[in-house]
Amino acid sequence: MAQDLRVPGLVARGRPVEILVGDRALTAFEGETVAVALLAAGIRHFRTSPVLGEPRGPYCGMGICFDCVLTIDGIPGVRACQTKVRPGMRVEIQAAHGRWEVEQR
Amino acid sequence: MITKPLVVVGGGPAGMAAAIEAGRAGLQCLLLDEAPAPGGQIYRAFPQDFRVEGPLGLGKDFVNGEALREQLKATAPAVETRSDVAVVNVSRGRELLWASGGATGSICAEQLILATGARDRAVPFPGWTLPGVLTAGGAQVMVKTYRVKPGSRALVAGTGPLLLVVANQLHQAGVEVAAVLEAGRPWISLSELPKLWGEWGLLRDAWTYWRGLQSAGIPLHFNHTVFEARGKDQVETVLYGPVDPVRWHPQKTAAQKVDVDLLVVGFGFVPNTELGYLAGCGHEYDDKVGGWIPIRDERMRTTVPGVYSVGDGAGVAGVLVAVEEGRIAGITAAEQAGLLSPIDAADRREPAEARLKSLQSVREVLDDISRIREGLLDLATPSTLVCRCEEVRLSAVQRAIDEGCKDLQSTKLFTRLGMGACQGRSCEPHLGAYLCQHLKRAPAAVGRINPQPPVRPVTFGTLAAAQETAEER
Amino acid sequence: MSRASNVVVVGGGAVGCAVAYYAAKRGLDVTLVDTPKRGRASSASAGGTWPLGESLGLGCGIIFYKTLMKRGGLAKDGIGPEQLPDCFLDFSMASNAMFPNLHSELKELGGVDFEFEETTLLFVMLDEADATFAKMLLEKFPRDKALLRWLEREELVREEPAVRKDNCGALQFLPDHQVNPYRFADSLRAAGRALGVRVVSHTEVTGIRVEGERVVAVEATDEVFPCEVVVNAAGAWAAEVGRMVGLKLPVHPVRGQIVCTETLPEILRACLSTSDCYIAQKGHGEIIVGSTTEEVGFDVRVTPEALRQLCAGAVRTLPFLKDVRVKRVWAGLRPGSPDELPILGPVAGLCGYYNACGHFRTGILNAPLTGKLITEMICGEPLSFDCQPFLFSRFDTEPALQPSRKLRERPSPISNRVGSVGYSGKRYDGFLDMSALVDGSERVSLQAGHTVVREGEEGDRFYVVAKGRVNVLKGEVKVVQLGPGEFFGEMALLEQRRRSATVVTDGPCELMVVERDKFDDLLAHHPEMASTILRVMASRLRAAISDR
Numbered sequence A: 001m002a003q004d005l006r007v008p009g010l011v012a013r014g015r016p017v018e019i020l021v022g023d024r025a026l027t028a029f030e031g032e033t034v035a036v037a038l039l040a041a042g043i044r045h046f047r048t049s050p051v052l053g054e055p056r057g058p059y060c061g062m063g064i065c066f067d068c069v070l071t072i073d074g075i076p077g078v079r080a081c082q083t084k085v086r087p088g089m090r091v092e093i094q095a096a097h098g099r100w101e102v103e104q105r
Numbered sequence B: 001m002i003t004k005p006l007v008v009v010g011g012g013p014a015g016m017a018a019a020i021e022a023g024r025a026g027l028q029c030l031l032l033d034e035a036p037a038p039g040g041q042i043y044r045a046f047p048q049d050f051r052v053e054g055p056l057g058l059g060k061d062f063v064n065g066e067a068l069r070e071q072l073k074a075t076a077p078a079v080e081t082r083s084d085v086a087v088v089n090v091s092r093g094r095e096l097l098w099a100s101g102g103a104t105g106s107i108c109a110e111q112l113i114l115a116t117g118a119r120d121r122a123v124p125f126p127g128w129t130l131p132g133v134l135t136a137g138g139a140q141v142m143v144k145t146y147r148v149k150p151g152s153r154a155l156v157a158g159t160g161p162l163l164l165v166v167a168n169q170l171h172q173a174g175v176e177v178a179a180v181l182e183a184g185r186p187w188i189s190l191s192e193l194p195k196l197w198g199e200w201g202l203l204r205d206a207w208t209y210w211r212g213l214q215s216a217g218i219p220l221h222f223n224h225t226v227f228e229a230r231g232k233d234q235v236e237t238v239l240y241g242p243v244d245p246v247r248w249h250p251q252k253t254a255a256q257k258v259d260v261d262l263l264v265v266g267f268g269f270v271p272n273t274e275l276g277y278l279a280g281c282g283h284e285y286d287d288k289v290g291g292w293i294p295i296r297d298e299r300m301r302t303t304v305p306g307v308y309s310v311g312d313g314a315g316v317a318g319v320l321v322a323v324e325e326g327r328i329a330g331i332t333a334a335e336q337a338g339l340l341s342p343i344d345a346a347d348r349r350e351p352a353e354a355r356l357k358s359l360q361s362v363r364e365v366l367d368d369i370s371r372i373r374e375g376l377l378d379l380a381t382p383s384t385l386v387c388r389c390e391e392v393r394l395s396a397v398q399r400a401i402d403e404g405c406k407d408l409q410s411t412k413l414f415t416r417l418g419m420g421a422c423q424g425r426s427c428e429p430h431l432g433a434y435l436c437q438h439l440k441r442a443p444a445a446v447g448r449i450n451p452q453p454p455v456r457p458v459t460f461g462t463l464a465a466a467q468e469t470a471e472e473r
Numbered sequence C: 001m002s003r004a005s006n007v008v009v010v011g012g013g014a015v016g017c018a019v020a021y022y023a024a025k026r027g028l029d030v031t032l033v034d035t036p037k038r039g040r041a042s043s044a045s046a047g048g049t050w051p052l053g054e055s056l057g058l059g060c061g062i063i064f065y066k067t068l069m070k071r072g073g074l075a076k077d078g079i080g081p082e083q084l085p086d087c088f089l090d091f092s093m094a095s096n097a098m099f100p101n102l103h104s105e106l107k108e109l110g111g112v113d114f115e116f117e118e119t120t121l122l123f124v125m126l127d128e129a130d131a132t133f134a135k136m137l138l139e140k141f142p143r144d145k146a147l148l149r150w151l152e153r154e155e156l157v158r159e160e161p162a163v164r165k166d167n168c169g170a171l172q173f174l175p176d177h178q179v180n181p182y183r184f185a186d187s188l189r190a191a192g193r194a195l196g197v198r199v200v201s202h203t204e205v206t207g208i209r210v211e212g213e214r215v216v217a218v219e220a221t222d223e224v225f226p227c228e229v230v231v232n233a234a235g236a237w238a239a240e241v242g243r244m245v246g247l248k249l250p251v252h253p254v255r256g257q258i259v260c261t262e263t264l265p266e267i268l269r270a271c272l273s274t275s276d277c278y279i280a281q282k283g284h285g286e287i288i289v290g291s292t293t294e295e296v297g298f299d300v301r302v303t304p305e306a307l308r309q310l311c312a313g314a315v316r317t318l319p320f321l322k323d324v325r326v327k328r329v330w331a332g333l334r335p336g337s338p339d340e341l342p343i344l345g346p347v348a349g350l351c352g353y354y355n356a357c358g359h360f361r362t363g364i365l366n367a368p369l370t371g372k373l374i375t376e377m378i379c380g381e382p383l384s385f386d387c388q389p390f391l392f393s394r395f396d397t398e399p400a401l402q403p404s405r406k407l408r409e410r411p412s413p414i415s416n417r418v419g420s421v422g423y424s425g426k427r428y429d430g431f432l433d434m435s436a437l438v439d440g441s442e443r444v445s446l447q448a449g450h451t452v453v454r455e456g457e458e459g460d461r462f463y464v465v466a467k468g469r470v471n472v473l474k475g476e477v478k479v480v481q482l483g484p485g486e487f488f489g490e491m492a493l494l495e496q497r498r499r500s501a502t503v504v505t506d507g508p509c510e511l512m513v514v515e516r517d518k519f520d521d522l523l524a525h526h527p528e529m530a531s532t533i534l535r536v537m538a539s540r541l542r543a544a545i546s547d548r
Helices: A034-040 B014-026 B060-074 B136-144 B162-173 B202-216 B274-279 B319-336 B342-370 B374-378 B392-401 B409-416 B428-439 B460-472 C014-025 C051-057 C060-071 C086-096 C097-110 C128-140 C152-160 C181-194 C237-241 C305-319 C318-323 C363-379 C413-418 C518-525 C527-547
Strands: A016-019 A026-028 A069-072 A075-079 A090-092 B004-010 B029-032 B080-081 B086-091 B095-100 B103-114 B116-119 B134-135 B153-158 B178-184 B221-223 B224-230 B238-242 B256-258 B262-267 B269-270 B283-286 B293-294 B307-309 B385-387 C005-010 C030-033 C121-124 C150-152 C171-175 C199-200 C204-213 C214-221 C223-232 C250-260 C271-273 C278-281 C289-290 C326-337 C343-347 C350-357 C442-447 C452-455 C461-467 C470-474 C479-481 C500-504 C510-517
Touching: A016 A034, A026 A034, A090 B342, B004 B014, B014 B029, B014 B060, B014 B080, B014 B103, B014 B319, B029 C152, B060 B116, B086 B274, B086 C305, B095 C305, B103 B274, B103 B319, B103 B460, B103 C510, B116 B136, B116 B262, B134 B136, B136 B153, B136 B162, B136 B262, B153 B162, B153 B238, B162 B178, B162 B202, B162 B262, B162 C250, B178 B202, B274 B307, B307 B319, B319 B342, B374 B428, B385 B428, B392 B409, B392 B428, B409 B428, B409 C181, B409 C500, B460 C305, B460 C318, B460 C326, C014 C030, C014 C181, C014 C199, C014 C223, C014 C350, C014 C363, C030 C181, C030 C223, C051 C086, C086 C363, C097 C181, C097 C289, C121 C128, C121 C470, C128 C150, C128 C171, C181 C363, C223 C237, C223 C363, C237 C250, C237 C326, C237 C350, C250 C305, C289 C305, C289 C470, C305 C318, C305 C326, C343 C363, C350 C363, C452 C461, C461 C518
Parallel strands: A016 A090, B004 B029, B004 B103, B029 B080, B103 B307, B134 B262, B153 B178, B153 B262, B178 B221, C005 C030, C005 C223, C030 C199, C121 C271, C214 C350, C223 C350
Antiparallel strands: A016 A026, A069 A075, A069 A090, B086 B095, B095 B103, B116 B269, B178 B224, B224 B238, B238 B256, B283 B293, C121 C171, C150 C171, C204 C214, C214 C223, C250 C289, C250 C326, C271 C278, C278 C289, C343 C350, C442 C510, C452 C500, C461 C510, C470 C479, C470 C500
């Protein structure tokens, strides 16, 4: 069974929301941020740093440090700790600065 | 451009208190806050989609935060609160550029109260970039606001009373806390007790948290700190040990090991001064309250007319001080706008001023205990990353010094530290202190990584759209 | 007293470091004195080394050209875009050619890589006006046309997939490259140090000692540097250093604002210039978008207007940028000179003093040749490049040195060799030939302190200073002083708008006044004058746009 680090009790979370992390489907809850959803599922490695290729994940948790950035719905460099989950959201663990879709269709 | 009689930036305790007092005096006030709901870091509200099933067990921060939020609501319509709005620039003194989602706009504030709060101070040590290393503030957000365990077994290290709070919260959430390491000495000694006399609330809090650790069997080591985090893809082992009690130099030969998957580090806070800096406010350096702070008078007025600065963003002093500072600024702004006579304003300020005075002696004790000591600069080794964003090692900074760099600006250009996404917010305080120590120069001579807009990320598309609106007008 | 130095270079930007490096390489004893100032251009600049782009007046030139096109005031092959004289193109090309060798040389010597990148500059055409402009550039290009390449839409899309699809092609400038601008100064400094340059940082130069007609020492806050030669490479602050020897250098700060993206993977191959802005992706991945041209003194604040305009301009060319975040905006101060040409070399009557300033937008690009030539001058060697167009003496409207200092006409041996000839007999650009104005204008005499135009008022007259001087004020602040041949009020001719500044006579003054309806005639009959006006207008227009 998938890991769930959510603490029971005291609060009732929002409605369940399905998101995709890579090709893995995760259940998060409305009101949660992407960082929370991933950490709750035991995912800590959010990106690989551009210069040294080291694993990185949330550090400050409040939008200051930019260490939790990853690719969300095709846009790289998005702060996971400042982005709320949305149904159907596609989250990708980001290598270096990610891949930008620069060509116009 | 819309003009507002008063804009308060930041919806933490200080900003809420300022807006409440201004609103009570009848001053039209706009409160801009980047979070989904007012509260700031300490009184951060649960996500709106969460439903609280009774405040029992949620602690006094929750209760106090709710109380302030209620008072704020009661001041409507004088006070208008806009959440999810980040102020990204202040130009020409009091012209604000805000961004919210994909929208942006400008507001001219006749008076401006900055209540921008503080952020966790980043102290580099080997392995501090590994996943599983979280700041105390970050760990609190996870466990307190989102009710998620950021790990299963934790070590908590740093300085200041927040460590006890976080350790308790982690424990209550079911995280095993291996130990709490306080770099400083015991917080409350007999000689300092008289200074705390009268501040029963604070004493009681400290006692409660201390007891919490004791009953949970969590050891608390004074004059100890983290030396190094190790692990392949995340924290697996932490090396820690004693520091000398005066300067906190790590005694690395006495290192011990502990296996944990979560390392929470809290070395105090650094005021967020970017907006005040862009507004043109004069700043001074005071290491007791976090570093660079705006110069203020006793009514919270900065050196720029009509601009006030309150709360931890004006010098880290905690929530109790923040609230009273906010009140004083809100009352003064209303007085300035002609809505309160000088006598009325003085009457209203009086309780807040008395409270600040009473808190002053506590502050002195806490400031002295938690003030960051230079020994922590020895935690990083030459290969330690000192700039997380640009992955700059300490050795590169040492090379820059050898090449003649004598301030943060030239070191930044030489090494790229502070040129990454966080724009130096993480590395500036520590590197500033490092340069001061190694070059034997004063903080003012070492300077800053000058804040520039936008102080929060905004897309080109959003900013480009702002122009069209302006042209249409 | 410090040890005697042969050469003291004042200013540690790209130009100062280049002079120090070449002088040290030649075996001279060099001290580089520098103090960090906010807005120094070397670290604020974009780092494009674009000899063709800069010489052909991309940026200001094209923006202005389009404004005129819209007014219908432009004949098919009438007034060309703002172009700098051929001597500038030759200078820039020669300096540009030095980069590849310099790059490896400096890396070897000092260990700092300034990230020289052989790229190209593309003038990206987004509409018909851009295309007309580009065709004219191509036709009138004064050098080997093989340096240019015309790209059709499909070719551009292939080479730069990020550029918007509905473009009109591009004109490619093959010799135009880029460097990391702040690394460039670091790299020269490090190599200079390896060759024995003494770098004195965080030290403000407060005076220059002259005995007789000879420079003998440079004074700093708490140190004196005895020397035989002083080189003024103080960038936007060069006029201050000039004043220390009684020299009135026409160098003034011209603010440019730059927007920088978050770090991106490699997306652009070339640097881009459009009629809105220039765009360059740097070695570390950020895309830099510039810039404004504003005369606002030493103010290095950024403005919300510039931020919006640059972002809009960038998204117009590169649509994907709409989702990219702005990391930082900053402003730098270019050392502007009246004719946009650098001011190099000695001045008559003062032995041992050399200018290496006024590089405006091209300090990085022209630093290597400047360093080399100044060194040759100092050593009394034959110059490897003709410097006459760049000598201070081209501004022959006033005596070089103020009369308070008693100086006889006895040039130093070095300046003898270089010569002190005016700029090939031609009036330098930015000044108008008054005789052409006689027909269409009215000459008026004014007393001292008279307000000619007032900021915020409406007006539709154009003024040329015939005699005396006027002060241009923004609010209470004096922005600039204008003298004979210089003009103001041209904005009112372009569009109905309020005066952007107040102009007050400094002393008794005579002005030529041109009415709005006479102006077009004037342009038609005097194309020489028109291009001068246009050039100055272009930069002022830029300033006005970003000031609004």
